[in-house]
Amino acid sequence: MSTSDRRSYHHGDLRAALQQSALQLLDAEGVDALSLRAVARHAGVSPNAPYRHYRDKDALLAALAAHGFTELAARLTDAVAHPAAPGADGADGAELAETTAAMARATVHYALEHPGLFHLMFGHPCIGHPEVVSASDAAQSVVATHLAAFVPPEAGESLKIGVWALVHGLSVLLLGGRLGALTPDRTDSLIDAVVHTLLDTGAARTTPRADR
Amino acid sequence: MSTSDRRSYHHGDLRAALQQSALQLLDAEGVDALSLRAVARHAGVSPNAPYRHYRDKDALLAALAAHGFTELAARLTDAVAHPAAPGADGADGAELAETTAAMARATVHYALEHPGLFHLMFGHPCIGHPEVVSASDAAQSVVATHLAAFVPPEAGESLKIGVWALVHGLSVLLLGGRLGALTPDRTDSLIDAVVHTLLDTGAARTTPRADR
DNA sequence: CATTGGATGTTGACGTTGCACACATTGTGG
DNA sequence: CCACAATGTGTGCAACGTCAACATCCAATG
Structure with missing residues (x-):
């Protein structure tokens, strides 16, 4: 996977992984090109997974x-x-x-x-x-x-x-x-x-x- | 209409009207809230009309x-x-x-x-x-x-x-x-x-x- | 140990957006 | 008078943010 191996259904520390993925994408693609879905994709989870850790x-x-x-x-x-x-x-x-x-x-x-x-x-x-x-x-x-x-x-x-x-x-x-x-x-x-x-x-x- | 009355199918100077509408919306709603469609709406034209005057x-x-x-x-x-x-x-x-x-x-x-x-x-x-x-x-x-x-x-x-x-x-x-x-x-x-x-x-x- | 409940991830859906395409309408030069 | 280029409209599509319902797992409780 992009950041770390997912063991199974549950990702050990998605919150940190999302932050990491977001930082990478942010500096690579620019602010406005950063989509929540892309972050989730990069972290290897479903588009809505981030909503368990960030309100929006x-x-x-x-x-x-x-x-x-x-x-x-x-x-x-x-x-x-x-x-x-x-x-x-x-x-x-x-x-x-x-x-x-x-x-x-x-x-x-x-x-x-x-x-x-x-x-x-x-x-x-x-x-x-x-x-x-x-x-x-x-x-x-x-x-x-x-x-x-x-x-x-x-x-x-x-x-x-x-x-x-x-x-x-x-x-x-x-x-x-x-x-x-x-x-x-x-x-x-x-x-x-x-x-x-x-x-x-x-x-x-x-x-x-x-x-x- | 929001900015000026449209005479008919053709709007006298849409380019300027769009710019004006965009400026209003920009300072009212913020940068990222500004959508091309909203500008067109505000100017009273169809969502795709702006594309005749601005490439994107x-x-x-x-x-x-x-x-x-x-x-x-x-x-x-x-x-x-x-x-x-x-x-x-x-x-x-x-x-x-x-x-x-x-x-x-x-x-x-x-x-x-x-x-x-x-x-x-x-x-x-x-x-x-x-x-x-x-x-x-x-x-x-x-x-x-x-x-x-x-x-x-x-x-x-x-x-x-x-x-x-x-x-x-x-x-x-x-x-x-x-x-x-x-x-x-x-x-x-x-x-x-x-x-x-x-x-x-x-x-x-x-x-x-x-x-x- | 089995059960069950809360935390976490998934799936499906809705409305909106930027944009590409084909189509309609116009006033203007031949 | 009429075709034509300029201009506006409609439809369609992929992607987005977000909501609701569902699935899966860990952990505590009996």
Whole structure:
């Protein structure tokens, strides 16, 4: 079978299998091409089997989106925990920009890795589901936490929103492939350049870092 | 009939009527609730009439999206042409932030006015349509033009991408209603605060040459 | 052990959708 | 005046989401 062998009439853990199948199809075929029936087919069960585990199609999509946000949050914390930045100039005042760039890179990578999922997470309107909202809030709070170290709580709210918006906007732009096809390296340096152009030099430095 | 009286077998300008009906339904019911048949119904014609004017459903959606980008571009130029900014005098170095905030406000307003359309413009993957791409590029170039006055062409690319990403991210965030329900006034001041937090003390002052 | 009940998967059906085909109606150029 | 291309209609089909009824299995109870 596509995902795992079915022992008999009962499938050991259909819920997880459906989620897995849905994720594969989502990133392979796109959001709107994802049909509940196709998911069931891929999992090797009848078209109506999913209804024993999800109330309707939106419930499945919501579960996928929530999973995506949780995974994104993990990526974000990882990205900040051990930075992949080459120069390692972390000591001076550009830490804010560097942290932001790291989170932007992580988000964009995740978006490019899972385009269908990402589009579902941010694009689908039916995702007012509370499950999704809380997962999304958790991811956002990761950003807020990492940002809080650099600014007074006064401006923290604006910064948080701005950075989250910037990161998300960059992801969408790059996902759309509108900025030309880029190698992963070029993508990273583009992200760095954009982030630094916007908010470098804020507190400490006064000259934009113009590399390249 | 819903839109206009049909004189007889032939409808004077079905193409435009369909577009109009589709726009109404789009913002009323949401993107995925929009069916070609519903559009035809709303326009008072048979389910297959649209196929004489649009190759398929995606073609209709693409036309709508392109229309949206064109209208957005117009709003952007308007917003910068006669700024609605309150006490802010534009003579000092904060012009960049003020211009950006104006464009962000215009975009967010447009997004909140036409949520369905906006979601289609940025969310729908089937919009690789060349018609949409060129309209989107036109809108983006409006942003680039207004930004070019404040920075050297060197950093212009990064700034353009960053501002476009920021504006789009803010729109999505506010469209999603994730930041709490806001009055229009509160929305505007939130946008201003975010944009200034990101740009004011940073990029604006770092470019000493306010050329020309 | 046998029974039985709830959880899980299946089958059939209904209404809706996007789209392809053949057909009807029109006003317009020869 | 009339054929013809443009435009709208009708019918049909496969796929979809979802509901209702049925089948099958595991597990607890006697």
